[in-house]
Amino acid sequence: MLKTQTMYAEEYERNIPLFLIENPIGSVHSLFQNGLNIRMGGRLFFIGTDKNGKLPFGIHLQKDAIQRLLSSIQAPAAVHWDNDSKELIFEDSNIRVNFQKGTPFSNIVPFTKNDRSTQYLDTFIKALAMEGEQTGLDLDIEQFLLEYLRLQKEKYAASANEVYRLMDALSSHDSSEVDRVLRYFLGRGRGLTPSGDDHLVGLLAIHTISGICSPLFLQTIQDILLNESVTTDIGREYLLYALKGEFSSTIVNILNCLAERDRQEEAEKHVLHLLTVGHSSGIDTAFGLLIGLLTMKNWRK
Numbered sequence: 001m002l003k004t005q006t007m008y009a010e011e012y013e014r015n016i017p018l019f020l021i022e023n024p025i026g027s028v029h030s031l032f033q034n035g036l037n038i039r040m041g042g043r044l045f046f047i048g049t050d051k052n053g054k055l056p057f058g059i060h061l062q063k064d065a066i067q068r069l070l071s072s073i074q075a076p077a078a079v080h081w082d083n084d085s086k087e088l089i090f091e092d093s094n095i096r097v098n099f100q101k102g103t104p105f106s107n108i109v110p111f112t113k114n115d116r117s118t119q120y121l122d123t124f125i126k127a128l129a130m131e132g133e134q135t136g137l138d139l140d141i142e143q144f145l146l147e148y149l150r151l152q153k154e155k156y157a158a159s160a161n162e163v164y165r166l167m168d169a170l171s172s173h174d175s176s177e178v179d180r181v182l183r184y185f186l187g188r189g190r191g192l193t194p195s196g197d198d199h200l201v202g203l204l205a206i207h208t209i210s211g212i213c214s215p216l217f218l219q220t221i222q223d224i225l226l227n228e229s230v231t232t233d234i235g236r237e238y239l240l241y242a243l244k245g246e247f248s249s250t251i252v253n254i255l256n257c258l259a260e261r262d263r264q265e266e267a268e269k270h271v272l273h274l275l276t277v278g279h280s281s282g283i284d285t286a287f288g289l290l291i292g293l294l295t296m297k298n299w300r301k
Contacts, residue, residue, distance in 0.1 A: 005072070006087070006096045007065040013058055014104035016045060020081035020088070027076040028090070029233065035066055037234065038079050038088070044237045047088075047097060052277045053250035056107045056241040059088075059097065069095060107246050109208045109255050120257070121297065123264050124290045127271040128283070135287050136195030136280035137188065139163065148294065163199075167295045170203070170213050178220050186224060186239075187231035195284040197235035202288020203295075204242040205251050209259055210296045218243060250274045251285065 023041025030037045035048015043057070047069070050060045061069070072093040080089055088097040129142040144160055162184050169181040182200075189195030200221070207213040222243055225236055241247065247255070250273060257267035274282045 004094050004096065005068070006098050007061055007069060009059050009061055009097055009099050009102035011050070011054060011058075011060045011103045011105050012099060013054075013056055014106050016057070016059060017083075017086065017099060019043070021083050024081040024083070026079045028073055028079060029075060031070060031073065031075060034063075036070065036073060036075075039233075040079070040081070044233055050249075053248040053253075054105055054107060055248050056246035057237055059099075059102075061097070069097075107249055107252050109205070109245050109247065109252055119261070120264065120267050121290075121293050123268045123271060124286065124293060127268060127275065128286055128290060133275070133283050136190065136198070136284045139287075141287060141290075163291060166199070166203075167291055170207075170217055170295055172214070173216065175216060175220070178217055179224075182217075182220055182224060183230065186221075187235065189280075189284070191279060191281065192232055193235045193238055193278070193281050194231055195280060197231055197239055198281050198284030199288040199291070201238055201242045201247070201251075202285045202290070203292045204239075204288075205247055205255055205285075206258075206289055206292025206296060208245045208247075209255055210292070212292060212296050250277060250282070251289075254289065 020040060023043075026038050026040035028036060029039040029044055032048070034051050035046055037044045037046055045057050045059060046055050047059045047061065048066050049063050050058070054060060069090075072095055073090055074092075077093065078091040080091065081087070082089055085096075086099040088099075090096070125145060129145050133141050135141065139160060144163065147160070162181070165177075165181050166185060169178045172178050185196030185200055187194050187196065189197075193201075204213065207218075221239065224230055225239055231239075250270070253270040254267060254274065257263040257270060271286060274286050276282055277285070
């Protein structure tokens with residue numbers, strides 16, 4: 001019999017144990033360099049380091065514990081939750097992840113509708129445009145901003161046209177247009193979280209502190225995600241949490257700055273950190289934040 005190995009969660013999203021009580025049976029979904037995803041009750045949870053921030057569906061352990069876990073686990077190994085011991089048990093390898101010493105956290109951003117956030121536009125422009133960044137959908141951000149800020153109507157690429165339509169769709173009452181625009185972005189691009197999804201997560205983050213998205217826009221995203229398979233499992237998970245106002249701590253740190261005055265230097269530091277996340281995921285999310293702020297600026301005129 002394999003010797004039992006117990007690893008201890010350092011931090012975990014506070015609602016995860018409650019969900020696991022109701023959905024105790026699952027399996028390993030996918031493995032990465034810095035952690036793994038398990039599927040429980042149709043939802044994903046990440047067990048790994050906090051290299052990319054604390055995730056709204058995250059259970060975070062030390063790096064050495066994660067490496068030991070990854071060396072012993074294969075997908076789709078069975079996993080179950082033991083509520084008496086507060087442990088996730090990986091059955092084939094006899095490994096347990098214990099929650100009792102961990103600290104619960106919450107990444108919910110309270111709605112703080114305010115007029116201060118658009119003062120940080122320069123911070124985003126400096127971080128994104130001056131670095132010559134491109135989105136995962138091959139949109140040159142500096143060129144997009146030059147054209148947008150000059151109010152030029154001759155957009156230079158089809159992807160830019162879709163971004164303009166996305167910005168218009170936030171407050172549109174045309175359900176077919178909202179549906180069309182969202183389907184263009186959902187699942188579009190490469191990677192575990194497609195670039196189009198990351199744009200939408202950034203927009204939803206700005207919505208959390210501004211209310212720029214109409215009920216129709218929000219309901220349409222939710223209906224598509226809950227009833228169709230249009231993106232990756234992980235992309236879907238991030239979007240479902242974003243609809244509830246829950247984001248990774250890398251985004252939450254930025255939103256906390258946007259809700260207050262005179263935190264430009266701190267905001268820039270957090271934006272630059274976001275840009276380092278993933279291959280293009282951080283850039284794509286930051287671009288979503290940027291177009292949310294641009295929409296917000298015009299919306300308040």
